[in-house]
Amino acid sequence: MSQVRVRFAPSPTGALHIGGVRTALFNYLFARKNNGINILRIEDTDQTRFVPGAENYIIESLKWLGITFDEGVHIGGEYGPYRQSDRKPMYRQYVEQLVASGHAYYAFDTPEELEEMRQRLKDSGMSPQYDATSRMSMKNSLTLSADEVKLKLDAGVPYVIRIKLPRKEEVRFNDLIRGWVSFNTAQLDDKVLMKNDGMPTYHMANIVDDHFMKITHVIRGEEWLSSAPLHVMLYKYLGWEDTMPQFAHLPLILKPEGNGKLSKRDGDRLGFPVFPLEWKDPNTGEISSGYRETGYEPEAVINFLALLGWHPSDNQELFSIEELINAFSLERISKNGAKFDIDKAKWFNHQYLMKRTDEDIAKELLPIFNNKGISTDLSYLTKVVSLTKEKVTFWKEIADIAEYFFKTPTQFDTKVVEKKWKGSIPENLLKFVTRLQNISDFNAQQIESIFHSFAEENEINAGSLMQPLRLAVSGQAGGPPLFEMLELLGKDNVINRIKWACDNLSASSQS
């Protein structure tokens, strides 16, 4: 069997959608699993939709996620170029070959004439399409004489080239995910193969490119299923039927609630990113959030996406990329669309966050603290991370919840103050301070045992004093284990903070 070659072929019309990321991932997994070649091809046949920066965005996104390629627009390869606009001169001869063999024809209809035709057909209850029936009443090389056609061509009248589909013919192909799928050309229309600007449409370009790039498997979204029979016909008419790639149409990623496929609008409306990286639309200036900037781990995004539509034979949930490659197969991709569930993505993220080393996270956090005007060193920050990371979903959140490790709190959780800061509490804490002063080795164990003996001696309920203590030191009601936190803060800090709190917080009514 020939070498597996697959391609991910996005169009640079904006940010890369999360559904596109999953398509890229499945292509990548399939290629790696089969020792194949993964190719990145840019499908920019529509010049009017070109968005500057989009191509680079796509490349950066895939790089961040760890989806690698063996050939592509960014790295070259022996089947290049890998950008369709750069391949423009290659397509014409195959379109003309189709015209010559009677499988395509020139069409000179104006947009107005097309619109009129569609309206007419619609009014008479027929499918409004340019097909075997309607083409005979349009302006094309099938209805015009050869002289007339030549005249128009010579005069530079704009034209497109359309495929000539048979009136009624069954087209079937075996989809790797769905099994045999069949269509009838009676329902298909004579799609444009070459536009009047001389560029091929997606349909034409993707067949020519896949053929010459020796693509063996086309793995793409289900939105392409309907045009697959057209592609099959093109392979046939071009005489490339025996090397036609196999098709696998992936189920779509749907909105979490309501209906329809997930769109870029849903993300910010529902409060989660739909793009891998933050994206600023160069035309509108609108900014959409990204997984990277939100603080997601790329491995978590990969793991989450892999399980959206694909499932291993056992119940494993957490997969390294190697495990994913190893377990992956097209047969285990489900047929039905999957609703997007951000809660599960967050759960995955927490799992992967816990796997990272504290120091690694601290390194990433350091500049953020610096920007907040907090200067600290890596070793202290690493310890802060070890105490706080299990409380957050994203590494970035640590910067928000851990400020008190660096600054004496001056803001206190008022609810907790009201509830816990009362009666003789401040007095007792001050007394406890004198005990703390005598600790020579200020570690969690020591502090804890001194705390307990202090409570016992003074007949204080230990629990009722712990929360005020935490409050005095951190300003908050929750946090990491109290005594470990105190240890990290250090003796002087702790003592000063307790004193500050006792001086500045007024106790509520006696109890």
Place this chain on the structure above:
RNA sequence: GGCCCGUUCGUCUAGGGGUUAGGACAUCAGAUUUUCAUUCUGGCAACACGAGUUCGAUUCUCGUACGGGCUACCA
């Protein structure tokens, strides 16, 4: 509207002619951490509907309903 694809807990899904229909997220309860979050244990929770085939259908077939995709000189 037409064509194509699909339908197992709220969500992602496993399974498959005879099962207590399994797991994960979410949710709820208990434990532990004298807090919050984690973690652990347990609970709630599903085969869209109707026919047919069969001794037996959630599983196979056909319909219905519902959902999705496509229906551009967009990809």
